[in-house]
Amino acid sequence: MGWPGDAGVRTAARAWQECLERERRMAGNTVEAYGRDLRQFLHHLQGRQGPPGIADLVALKPRDLRAFMAARRAEGVGGRSLMRALAGLRSFARHLERDGHGTVAALGAVRSPKVERRLPRPIPIAAARAMTGADVRAGETREPWILARDAAVLALLYGSGLRISEALGLARRDAPVPGIDAVTVTGKGDKQRMVPVLPVVAEAVAAYLAACPHPLPGEGPLFVGARGGPLSPRIIQYAVAAMRAGLGLPDSATPHALRHSFATHLLGRQGELRAIQELLGHASLSTTQLYTRVDAARLMEAFDAAHPRAGTAPIRPAPGSAERSRSR
Template identity: 45%
Template sequence: MVRPPALNFDINFVDISDTMLRRAIQIWHQKLYSERHLSPYTLVAYVHDLNAFLYFISVHQGDKPRLKDLADLKSGDFRAWLAYRTRKGMARSSTARAVSVVRGFFRFLDHEGLAHNVSISSVISPKKFYSTPKALAISEMKDLLERAGEPIMSKSPKWVYIRDVAVFSLLYGGGLRISEALNLNFNEFPLVPSPSGNNIIIKGKGDKQRLVPILPAVINAITDYIESCPYKLSEKSPLFIGVRGGRLNARVLQYRLQALRGYLGLPKEVTPHSLRHSFATHLLGAGGDLRTIQELLGHASLSSTQLYTDVDTERLMDVYGQAHPRASIKKAKI
């Protein structure tokens, strides 16, 4: 899988006029991408958090922030920022991430010799509440996959609904993150069944790789989509195409699932990521072992040299065959 290009740094950071601060932000942004291998989605979130912090400082101090001003910020300034976020009703998890981003930016400034702030270490991140991920019941999951192929609250072409079924089937059948599924190219997905099972190599967070077995039911759904897609897919084409012919945007699927959620009476917490949680929950509930599920979700790193030596594909497929609700379909339609 080709890593997407770095985001263009075309962001209005509270109309920063200080050249040194703007340049520092640009370097920080590029280092996050090139050294920490953050996804474009995570980069956008980090940039948003830093921008919001700098905006608060500009209002709090009554002037546009400068690099030397950041070095002079006191504990009271940081406390005022946290209090502001609390008054605005921002979630603890959101504030915890923002604190982490701002701390990281100040560490970067210190490491590069650009600014040293002694007060940043006094900033205490709020404790996060961890909630159990929302997983659908098997019956709910089956209803969702069936209804996804119907024109519910939408007038899109028929092939779009077939595509949505294919994407949702891959998220649930393979435990993929939505970004992982949408970043796949046509030549990376196996459409010819193999006697030993079909697998794809997924590059997840931090460019960590893992081997994911693909169920026949998923191959069926994706084959149906490819046959119905009006766009000709070449080797380097995105696997999942939007109505205008480009790579499918995650937001489209989020809106689609929102409509399905209302139609099926599912909780508002159900998102595309819930399909990944359902994958893990259903495997675990049916006897899948934690270590295998951990490997399938990509929570444990596998280097490229271990992909074909350390991963027991037959064992992974056995877990699928015995535990996954959609593993009962034996032949893929080509």
């Protein structure tokens, strides 16, 4: 789908995407999604008033944006996608403002749709441990070094709480092998943080290095594909999908779920929330606080399963609550 709008808008849109990739260093799929959302918005405007120019964008009214959001809702687009679309439009508007075209004031007057934050679904401890070892895939017709590689990547996700992009972004010279108890990773926004490395994780990485048949230059990637090139995240996703049936896990058991499990299992063993925030590289504590809700939900499940009166005992109001409700 080409860029709608006049020549000025098309030039600005391409420059904006290049800026997101090179200067902001956004993930490729995020840049692609933002670009798709902007194209859809420009097509929406073009269908109503003809090819929009930059002056038309600066002069937008809140009703123009609300009409676009309503049209997308009618097409079955959910709140999360609409929230991302607004974020992309605001990013493009900031780009226009930086280039001296003026402020798209309408975007500041439109609220993002409310979206219920999904609770992360942790993987059971026994299953998470099994996923980080090569034995669970022993029956597959894969080369042993590939099984060792996948196990090492998953061990970093569960043992150190890394994002898959962070694990695959490690250079060979930074390999966390036995004797190294921490590694520095580059996360979102190009921010670096140091995370601890458990001995069992370091051993898994060492086992992969010993088995890997490809040369691994110090400046090159630590984890490589079957032909020696950089390893794609999709390969690890396929590996986890292959394990799910054997371990009796749902589709929600993904590589990223191992990172969620790292946080939830730490919290369940009295891990301190601020420390977990630092380990995960969350910019906001509110993101990490999702895991307190996970832990509370698990606690209530245990209560319902174990308490003799669970499910049968009436819930009694606190003393005085009835009187307070009548007086309101």
